[in-house]
Amino acid sequence: MSEREILELVEIAGEKGIDARTAAEKLGIWQQEAAELLARLVKEGKLIKKGRSPIRYFIEPDNEKENKEEPFSCIIGNSGSLAVQIQLAKAAVCYPPYGLHTLLLGATGVGKTMLAREIWKYSVKERGKNIPFVSLNCAEYADNPQLLLSQLFGHEKGAFTGADFEKEGLIDQADEGILFLDEIHRLSPTGQEILFSVIDHGEFRRLGGIQNHHVSVMILGATTEDPQSALLKTFKRRIPVAIQLPTLEERPIRERFLLVSQFFMQEARRTGIPIHVSKNVLEYLVLFESDGNIGDLKNEVLLTCAYGYLEKNGKQKEEPIYVNSRIISRGSRTIQVKPELREMLEEVIPKEGKLYDPKQIIAEISEPALQESAYLETLNGKETVEEARKALFHYVSPDIYEAAEELLADASEKFNVSYTKNVENSLAFFLQQIISYARVGRGLMEQADHLMEEKYNRERRFVEQHTEWLRKSLKIEITKGEAATISFLLAQHHEEQGKVGLLVAAYGEQVASSQADLAGQLLPDTPVAAVDFSLDKSFSEFKKELISAINRANSGKGVILCTDINLLLAREAELSEWSGVECRILPAVNTALLLEICKWISQDKMNVEEISRQGFVEYRNYVESLFGKQSSEIPEKKSVIIAYCITGTGSAKITRRLLLENPDISKMADIIPLGITSDLPSIARKLGNRLRLVVGFLDPQLPGVPFVGLDSVFSSEGIRRILFYLRDFGKEQKKEPEIALDMKERLILVDRNIHNIAPSLDEKKAAEQARYVLEKIMERYEKKPEADFAVRVYIHVIAMFERLAVREKLEPMLQFLDESEKSTEKFRWLSQILKAACDELKLQLDDMEVYYFLIVIPEK
Ligand SMILES: Nc1ncnc2c1ncn2[C@@H]1O[C@H](COP(=O)(O)OP(=O)(O)OP(=O)(O)O)[C@@H](O)[C@H]1O
Incomplete structure (x- = not known):
């Protein structure tokens, strides 16, 4: 039983179809055998089945088949001379949201219109819904x-004589779909201007109108114009993708034979x-040359069929049309086969010619469907990067993918943006295309003037810096146009980055x-981060957390930091520098204001600077309204304690932190940490009588301001003393109570707090080494310094260890930039002691620490 017989049977049954039992009866075979045969033909796509008990089998109508066809599969050369063009077209279609506008370039009849329709089919498939395809040949008008x-x-209405009513244009019909403009270069300058407005802003005005209309279309323009012509350059500048189709002459012999065969097959099916077709005619058609390219070849095939039909005149329908050289000679053309082509022709054209039979269900001439066509659609459904990568590997080789990854990693560091896996895939895909093109000896894009705009300058510089690297790692030369396209890809994704990010720190x-x-x-689609700040965190820890949170909140457009932490309010520039992200700080950890900020971020109309400015206005209004209503409740300005130490960053801050832990002190006073480099007298002057006390390493001897050693903060006695100064001092002129503790006891109190001063160190070891340093310093003096001083030295040393452990650098002091300081006996003596202690703790001593320390070490 031949497949052909059963197919004929089904065809004769026509619209009614046939079931397995009837087929078995007619063919004289077992029903089981017929059922199996029919099922196999369904599997092979030669038949379709409908209904149940009995199942009926039909030949699939042509139009349905066409719709189901894999887009681009009907294009001869889809996996050969047009493979790269089709890849490019697919990439253009997949570009969100509506595809990249594309120019189809090539001589007349090379297949631009056909490609445009296939692009549309592919787009329908990609988006999973029907979209309009509207075409217009500009040459006709x-x-x-x-x-x-x-x-x-x-x-x-009234735009010109005869315009009696308002009319929509074809572009409106193409909204959300594809507008195909054939002979696009025939558009008048005004037309071009309107079209460019659609391309740049998605907007246009109707003739005689002033209102802007919005459309989302992918524009496909086709043109036969020479790619180098000035006119075309204008279009190429504005339309990002250009696909050049080869002429018939440039197609390989095998593809030309497939084209000829496809056209004969179409005719056979059309006429039934x-x-x-004889070998000679096939040879003639395969070598056929014309300025009209494939279009003319198709006409030529039709012409030969028409002559053949005339010859057949009167014969039975089943009798074939014979197309032989006799027919050709009726036309004006003759066959000339160049000797070098002879061999190739013999390989593809059968000696006995070829019969194109309309009953042949599967067109044996069509090429295998594109393997790669599945690749982009598989990608879209992939959840994990790994899955997407695997899918991509069917198409892009792993080293290309890795190169794309590496390039993006560099770019993301450079521009401080994160690129999604889609960008990675697009870039890998594009690099793959460059390589495929290079293999056939062409650049994918020689020039891309349209992408040479200033705004991509920094991305272009970046790509330029990487061309040598790409050349080495992928062995490709990147043309100017390709480099510009990569820059464009990077820049587009910058522009497409998310919204301004939000960080709350409190x-x-x-x-x-x-x-x-x-x-x-x-803000579901905006990264929002938070940092909870507690008093036992050191600033360096907090800073680390803050920077990482800023980066989490950033998606390329900067971050608004809402915070009530005074310490941060003046540090906008520093935060931006540390994190590399544009930051703006708002004193706004109140819900009402935060909601406003969320609103502005989600509207995505303001940048960080504008949001911050607007935020301040709102904040002021908020504060004013609050103050206006509750003016009697506004607390008086708090008293101030200066926490004063050598560096201003070590024990001064620890002192501040410990003092703020006491609720009475934190209620009554603000505490400002300062170091010996601060201009203390002028700060004291500004603070006036708000300044109640200095707690610190040394007494700066500010007139009228009492001083308490920083070791006091470690004992309840000390705290009591501080509270006394805050509450009572000056009122009753009482003398401060004496502290009766001796040095040993006071050092033990400090030891109990080492975890506060040096959280990164082993408490015991730190205490041991601090004692060693203290002893060595004391040894130097015959007349021992006071116990107070000793305890403060001890605290300072522990704080120094912590700074070294977290690599917090001290601000350099001008007077120490002179290297000769290092050769003094005092410097050498102190650094020796400190270095020995640091070595034990595996810390690296910093000269600046020695300098700062030296200031407070008395002479012998
Ligand atoms: N690669 C191809 N495979 C199969 N048929 C093709 C191919 N290219 C072109 N054709 C056929 O050739 C004919 C001419 O193609 P088409 O009209 O798309 O060319 P064109 O470049 O748009 O021409 P013009 O510039 O004259 O409008 C069409 O019938 C088309 O179906």
């Missing part, structure tokens, strides 16, 4: 530019008559996190 504009963009366990949770719900 070349004599009447106004009519062309009105057809294309529509017109308002088998067509036999004192307290959950204050910032809960505010950020709320903001996160309002």
Whole structure:
């Protein structure tokens, strides 16, 4: 039983179809055998089945088959001379949201219109829904530019004589789909201007209208114009993708034979008559040359069929049409086979010619469907980067993918943006295309003037810096146009980055996190981060956390930091520098203001600077309204304690932190940490009588301001003394109570707090080494320094260890930039002691620490 017999049977059954039992009866075979045969033909796509008990089998109607066809599979050369063009077309279609506008370039009849339709089919498949395909041949209206504009963009009532009513243009019909403009270069300058406005802003005005209309279309322009012509350059500048189709002459012999065969097959099916074509005619057609390219070849095939049909005149339908050299000679053309082509022709053309039979269900001439066509669509459904990568590997080789990854990693560091896996895939895909093109000896894009705009300058510089690297790692030369396209890809993704990011940082366990949770719900597609600040965190720890949170919140457009932490308010520039992200700080950890900020971020109309400015205005209004209503409740300005130490960053801050832990002190006073480099007298002057006390390493002897050693903060006695100065000093002129503790006891109190001063160190070891340093210093003096001083030296040393452990650098002091300081006996003596202690703790001593320390070490 031949497959052909059963197919004929089904075909005769036509629309009614046939079931397995009837087929078995007619063919004289077992029903089981018929059922199996029919099922196999369904599997092979030669038949379709419908219904149940009995199942009926049909030949699939042509139109349905066409719709199901894999896009691009009907294009001869899809996996050969047009493979790269098709890849490029697919990439253009996949570009969000509506595809990249594309120019199809090539001589007349090379297949531009056909490619445009396949692009549309692919787009429908990609988006999973029908979208419009509207086409217009601009050449048809070349004599009447106004009519062309009105057809294309529509017109308002009265726009010109005869415009009696308002009319939509074809572009409106193409909204959300594809607008195919054939002979696009025939558009008048006005038409071009309107089209460019659609390309740049998605907007246009109808003829005679003033209102802007919005459309989202992918524009496909086709042109036969020479790619080097000035006119075309204007279009190429604005339309990012250009696909050049080869002429018929440039196609390989095998593809030309497939083209000829496809056209004969189409004719045979259209007429229902088998067509036999002799070897000579096939040779003639395969070598056929014409300026009209494939279009003319198709006409030539039709012409030969028409002559053949005339010859057949009167014969039975089943009798084939014979197309032989006799027929050709009726036309004006003759066959000339160049000797060097002879061998190749013999390989592809059968000696006995070829019969094109309309009953042949599967067109044996069509090429295998594109393997790669599945690649992009598989990618879209992939959840994990790994899955996407695997899918991509079917198409892009791993080293290309890795190169893309590496390039993006560099770019992301450089521009401080993160690129999604889609960008990675697009870049890998594009690099793959460059390589495929290079293999056939062409550049994918020689020039890309349209991408040479200033705004991509920094990305272009980046790509330029990497061309040598790409050349080495992928062995490709990147043309100017390709480099520009990569820059464009990088820049586009910058522009497409998310919105301004939001970070909340606040004192307290959950204050910032809960505010950020709320903001996160309002801004589902914006990264929101939080940092909860507690008093036992060192600034360096906090800084680390803050920088990492800023980076988490950043998606390329900078970060608004809402915080109530005074310490941060003046540090916008520093934060931006440390994190490399543009930051703006708002004193705004209050829900009402935060909600406003969320609103502005989600509207995505303001940049960080504008949001920050607007935020300050709102904040001021908020504070004013608050103050206006509750002016009687405004607390008086608090008293101030200066925490004063050598560096201003070590024990001064620890002192501040410990003091603030006491609720009475924190209620009554602000504490400012200062070091010996600060201009203490002028700060004291500004603070006036708010300045109540200096707690620190040394007494700066500010007139009228009492001093308490920083070791006091470690004992309740000391705290009591500080509170006395805050509350009572000056009122009753009482003398401060004496502290009766001796040095040993006081050192033990400090030891109990080492975890506060040096959280990164082993407490015991740190204490041991600090004692060693203290002893060595004391040894130097015959008349021992006072116990107070000794305890402060001890605290200072521990704080220094901590700074060295977390690599917190001291601000350099001018007087120490002179290297000769290093050769003094005192410097050498102190550094020796400190170095020995640091070595034990595996810390690297910094000269600046020695300099600062020296200031407070008395002479012998
Ligand atoms: N690669 C191809 N495979 C199969 N048929 C093709 C191919 N290229 C072109 N054709 C056929 O050749 C004919 C001419 O193609 P098409 O009209 O797309 O060319 P064109 O470049 O748009 O021409 P013009 O510039 O004259 O409008 C069409 O019938 C088309 O189906």
